[in-house]
Amino acid sequence: MGFLDIKNVTKSYGPVEVLHRVDIAVQEGEFLVLVGPSGCGKSTLLNMIAGLEGISGGDIAIKGRVINGVHPSKRNIAMVFQSYALYPNMTVGQNITFGLEMHGTPKPERDRALADVAKLLQIDHLLDRKPGQLSGGQRQRVAMGRALVRNPDVFLFDEPLSNLDAKLRVDMRTEIKKLHQKLKTTIVYVTHDQIEAMTLSTRIAVMNKGFVQQLGTPKEIYDTPANLFVATFMGSPAMNIVPATVEMQDGAPHARITDAEGAPRLLRFSQANLAGWAGKDILLGIRPEAITDPEGADRKSSNIQSFANRVTVTEPAGSDTFVTMTISGKDAIARMRADATVAPGEVFDFAINMEKAVAFDPATEERIPA
């Protein structure tokens, strides 16, 4: 049993079920990120934990207490909203202590709590201002202050960074992570941004169409995605997915693909159990950073395969150079060192780290277990 238990939870609007039997046990101090495209049910799930939406089936429990019918204010949770939802007519100080006031906390205690939170978030100098006079980042801090001041069991974040500009978003991301490391609170965080999910979380639940597609640590999600959806949703640029056929050679399974000219090529798999798929079609998944120039290849990998192929486009991005090529008739992207010398139209000798390659069943789109 976890600290926050989501047991078999479903949500339906009339006959339409939008969330199907979600099962997640969150441990104390964990940072769980719910990530998925819009309409996947992640915000609905968060609102159900918050008590803003009813639960159609199953139970949600905090510290072992089922909170299904409990009013939002009595669940001992706090939420940071996407729009911050600061009360425009109150000062920052009043905004932060409003919840304490509503719960009947005496004034001196409120003031003390406010001072602590303001110091923690470095917003002491803003307490007398109205939200309208604050910048986006400051509003974000105030919204977090309002959540922190109540010292709740669980923090809920609903896409808190999506209203900030790109640079501020990265800063606030680090800020939230720092805060979590310092306070060790339990957090459920909703985002559609897979980089936020990867960087912040201790565990990720990737959601799509009302199903939890995969629940695991960022590394598990990234390296061993449960299915095609998770593989392509997490990671930027997305994982290259190319059709391939499994072929046995020298007793080891190989992926048979074609290069830009359509000539067949073989790449040896590291996973021996793919021998069971000999002669069958699969989808081969390779992350862009697993296709590099030979000098940039991972030295610890035991299975670097050389693969000469014609380059279609190069995109220098400063820190890396992205190179597009055609594999088995599909575009594939390689992430190279910035100073790798590649030119479009030329044939380049790539190095593919097959240790990181994954294979999917084309029929079910599930990963073939290694």
Add this chain to the structure above:
Amino acid sequence: MAAVTQDTAVSTGRITRTFIYVVLIVFALFYLLPLYVMGVNSVKPLAEITGGNMMALPQTWTIEPWLSAWSTAQIGVEPTGLKPYFLNSLLMVVPAVAISTVVGALNGYVLTKWRFRGDTWVFGLMLFSCFIPFQIVLIPMAVVLGKLGLAGSVPGLVLVHVVYGIGFTTLYYRNYYAAFPTELVRAAMMDGAGFFQIFWRIMLPVSGPITVVSVIWQFTNIWNDFLFGASFGGTSQPMTVALNNLVQSSTGVKEYNVHFAGAILAALPTLFVYIVAGRYFVRGLMAGSVKG
């Protein structure tokens, strides 16, 4: 950066401009004329008016017509002046405006932030009440007032106007609150605020513009209403009915100066409300309509 010059923005010549101003001034004078006539004639003796000088400034200035209209003029059969009726109107309009506005705000709050099954139907039906002509409800209203024992009293008129006004005030507040972020209400809910605390602490403080609209609209409509006042006023008739009785009296000399003074007296409160709150009026209307 160089200052932007005006010459390309509005390419009107001197002549066009003069023409526009002349037209505008003529129209302004035209619309102000009735007010001028009322004003000057209310401060001159009756003899000067009947002498045929409607447009001229008074030769002898007098406030006698105003005093007469206020406290001694013959209204119906009693020589009471408009004073008691003015009071009736005030006693009617203040609670009627206050109640209909508060109820409208609560309705708008519930219809947007505490939505329930069939809420759009409820709102639609309330909206429908805005389109029902006064005359249609006279008979049923009379029956209801009679059953409640409120016929012919100020509270009866208050009830009538509240019932009639709720459709409009609900429309205003619903559209205004529809643009109000629901996340704020949710945040307040999680902070532990109840239904009325959210309304009082979160919604009302930002409802200034729409409240002004609602108050002006309700005040002018209720103050200027004649039909309900004449039908259900009984012994406590409002200002409008009294003014009619003053002006339409068919016996004796027609005291035009007193009539003019009375008419201005009857119009003063609405004028006052417009001057005090008028600039918020347009702003509030826009806020409700554009975002809603």
